[in-house]
Amino acid sequence: MAGIAGAQVRPPADSAVTTILRRSDARLIDARVWKRIPLTDDLDLVLAMATPATFQFDSADAQQFWGTQRRLGIFLQERSAAGRVYTLTVADGPDECFMRLLRATVTDTVIACEQEKSEVGPTQKFVYDVRAKRLVSHFTYDPFITYALERTRSGGVWFSTASDEQRTPLIVDFAAARTPQFRLLASAPKPEPLWNLPSTPAPPPFINVSPPFGPSRNFRLVVPTDCSDYHRVIRETLKSGERLHRIPDDACDRIGPWHLEGDRLWFGKTFYAGEGATGTGGFGFFDARTARFTVYSPAELKEWSVAAIHATPDAVWLALHNRGEYGDSSGGILRFDRQTHVFSRIKTELVGSAFAQVGQRLFLAGDWGILEIEADRVVLRFVDRTTDGRLRLAEGTI
Numbered sequence: 001m002a003g004i005a006g007a008q009v010r011p012p013a014d015s016a017v018t019t020i021l022r023r024s025d026a027r028l029i030d031a032r033v034w035k036r037i038p039l040t041d042d043l044d045l046v047l048a049m050a051t052p053a054t055f056q057f058d059s060a061d062a063q064q065f066w067g068t069q070r071r072l073g074i075f076l077q078e079r080s081a082a083g084r085v086y087t088l089t090v091a092d093g094p095d096e097c098f099m100r101l102l103r104a105t106v107t108d109t110v111i112a113c114e115q116e117k118s119e120v121g122p123t124q125k126f127v128y129d130v131r132a133k134r135l136v137s138h139f140t141y142d143p144f145i146t147y148a149l150e151r152t153r154s155g156g157v158w159f160s161t162a163s164d165e166q167r168t169p170l171i172v173d174f175a176a177a178r179t180p181q182f183r184l185l186a187s188a189p190k191p192e193p194l195w196n197l198p199s200t201p202a203p204p205p206f207i208n209v210s211p212p213f214g215p216s217r218n219f220r221l222v223v224p225t226d227c228s229d230y231h232r233v234i235r236e237t238l239k240s241g242e243r244l245h246r247i248p249d250d251a252c253d254r255i256g257p258w259h260l261e262g263d264r265l266w267f268g269k270t271f272y273a274g275e276g277a278t279g280t281g282g283f284g285f286f287d288a289r290t291a292r293f294t295v296y297s298p299a300e301l302k303e304w305s306v307a308a309i310h311a312t313p314d315a316v317w318l319a320l321h322n323r324g325e326y327g328d329s330s331g332g333i334l335r336f337d338r339q340t341h342v343f344s345r346i347k348t349e350l351v352g353s354a355f356a357q358v359g360q361r362l363f364l365a366g367d368w369g370i371l372e373i374e375a376d377r378v379v380l381r382f383v384d385r386t387t388d389g390r391l392r393l394a395e396g397t398i
Helices: 012-023
Strands: 028-038 043-052 071-078 085-092 098-104 108-114 120-129 134-141 145-151 157-162 170-174 182-185 206-208 219-224 233-238 241-245 255-261 264-269 283-287 292-296 305-311 315-324 327-337 343-346 352-358 361-366 370-374 377-385 391-395
Touching: 012 028, 012 043, 012 071, 012 085, 028 098, 043 098, 085 120, 085 134, 098 377, 120 377, 145 352, 145 361, 170 377, 182 391, 219 264, 255 305, 264 305, 283 305, 315 352, 315 361
Parallel strands: 305 352
Antiparallel strands: 028 043, 043 071, 071 085, 098 108, 108 120, 120 134, 145 157, 157 170, 170 182, 206 219, 219 233, 233 241, 255 264, 264 283, 283 292, 305 315, 315 327, 327 343, 352 361, 361 370, 370 377, 377 391
16 A cells, blocks of 8 residues: 655556546646555555645645545556546545545445544545445544553453544453454443552652552652653652652653553653654663663654553564644554564554553554554454444454
């Protein structure tokens, strides 16, 4: 799958599509292919954008904006004969839609619409018949977003999500030993968490964040009340009082997501990157046995905040994002090999929030769905709506 950007000479296959799209409206002066997805042995699905002179493309990212001034074309194109292009639809844009492709298959295409300041618009769904090469249905629905994750004591994973239309959380329940492994539940009792913070608050000026850890269980991640939530420190309780451990050179530490592994608390650094503010990305751990921090700030991470972190015996997984003025954007997922210190990256537009591992499967809950990683297999799942209004858990496009 590829998006082609810029004003460079376009491949003949792209030109065949964009020519048809421009001809659909005399006002359209420029058209570009946004996504090309191999669909069958001989057909590509091509999504292209066209724009009038009054709203020209000004950057590669601008191709992803679909508004009332622009038109989206969805086509089928024969791979061995680029001139054979079949128009499924040419659709006018909504008021505002920064497009994110959630799903593109032989039956349907689903496009999420993001707006400024982390707002969302209706999800656009196009259903088609590939054999007949025609559009069957185009409709919108209120999206389910912000998937939250909790582990259960039974070993499963419980995801919750909601929409503006359905405020009561919808539950995605996963259990590896059950068939089917995934279930959609309209409601369910909240699972008992794996650990609870004590009902008695931490002594001022602190707020407890993590459970106790360390050989004597006398360390906690806390928030000093004179710092913001992300500015967290390690508090060590001693017989003679207490000691605070901070990341070196930070008055208020930018510790974001965290994961306990025995006597180590792994963490990712986070910072706001907007309105002139910035920071340096990184991750590391605090070892309660030595009461010392180890912090990594590799080039792969310096421009990104860590949105979620998970440590296994052989790797540390990091979901990256940019916390900007107009909302968050994804930096993908990094896997840090603990033996070789080599990074590998999984590209995804999902902005993650929490990891959970079940057996060999690693789940990441995020803004638009649930990512499942197992060996080299990566699957996105999200709550979708069918043409007859039913809700289902659908596989998406990474």
